[in-house]
Amino acid sequence: MHKVIYDTDPGVDDAMALLFLHRHPEIDLIGITTVFGNASVETTTRNALFLKREWDIAAPVAKGASVTVDPNRHERPWPTMVHGENGLGDMPVPDLIDLPLDPRPAHRFIIETVRANPGEVTLVAVGRMTNLALVLKEDPEIAGLVKGVVIMGGNFYVPGNVSPVAEANIHGDPEAADIVLTAPWKVVVIGLDVTAVTTMSRTYLRGMADKGDKAVKQLDELSQSYIDFYKHAVEDGMMVHDSCAAVYVVAPELFTTITGAVRVVCGGIADGQTIVKPDGRRFPAGDWDGLPSQVVATGIESEKVINLIRDTLLRA
Ligand code: BDR
Ligand code: CA
Numbered sequence: 001m002h003k004v005i006y007d008t009d010p011g012v013d014d015a016m017a018l019l020f021l022h023r024h025p026e027i028d029l030i031g032i033t034t035v036f037g038n039a040s041v042e043t044t045t046r047n048a049l050f051l052k053r054e055w056d057i058a059a060p061v062a063k064g065a066s067v068t069v070d071p072n073r074h075e076r077p078w079p080t081m082v083h084g085e086n087g088l089g090d091m092p093v094p095d096l097i098d099l100p101l102d103p104r105p106a107h108r109f110i111i112e113t114v115r116a117n118p119g120e121v122t123l124v125a126v127g128r129m130t131n132l133a134l135v136l137k138e139d140p141e142i143a144g145l146v147k148g149v150v151i152m153g154g155n156f157y158v159p160g161n162v163s164p165v166a167e168a169n170i171h172g173d174p175e176a177a178d179i180v181l182t183a184p185w186k187v188v189v190i191g192l193d194v195t196a197v198t199t200m201s202r203t204y205l206r207g208m209a210d211k212g213d214k215a216v217k218q219l220d221e222l223s224q225s226y227i228d229f230y231k232h233a234v235e236d237g238m239m240v241h242d243s244c245a246a247v248y249v250v251a252p253e254l255f256t257t258i259t260g261a262v263r264v265v266c267g268g269i270a271d272g273q274t275i276v277k278p279d280g281r282r283f284p285a286g287d288w289d290g291l292p293s294q295v296v297a298t299g300i301e302s303e304k305v306i307n308l309i310r311d312t313l314l315r316a
Pocket of ligand 2: 008009013126127242
């Protein structure tokens, strides 16, 4: 059984990954932590509580960061064209959800939960890396106490999605991502190299909704405008970015990976670019030297991943 804390900014594709983590029989979802990104942290937290209530998820929700680790960075507008004004594709969501939040900020919830379960917790982070960076700043020993870290973020041998070289989760807080990727823990990086080719069509999702329960029907409803947004890149379908990271936890054999130290460009025209120095390649001394080797996904069996998502979501 994999104990998972899910760090997320729901978020349309975040919602699908949440249902996957909730329904997969080998995953014990022990916490949901929120972060700003697809919307403000107030909105992403409200959305997490809404999905917890609608889908009857036992895991507590802890509210996380609302600003970048470097306070001098300027916030850009929320990506409403992707995830809607309310972060959930503008499906109707009440302003207030009558459920308690965990009293701790997300990073402290993570620290205390990992310390209570040493060597057992996998962190699955699919928003900006701010909460994880705050964990490392407050309690660096956590790096040695987690079972693993899987993130959705970055791009290595393909273009970015918010700039020609940067992916949204990393670009949203590059300093945080550099802290997370250079820390002495094993990070599996599930970036656009694999998520941009893993798409689910509108028809496939509708077929799932026809067979599935209320949760799957809601997922279908909230994904419609996100699918419309992806018209430029996908033929009537959507990239299921965050679910790819969730799938890795239970089916790593569906991915091919390389290893190497990873750095994040902070500032300038390449702000937020992720760059791996593949293990075994020799370069003159540089900024990747002496850093932990991380695992970078470069290939994926997309069809099997999509089918695993379907089969898991339909296990009500
Ligand atoms: C990532 O950015 C967000 O829009 C998605 O939820 C995903 O985590 C893709 O770049
Ligand atoms: Ca996300």
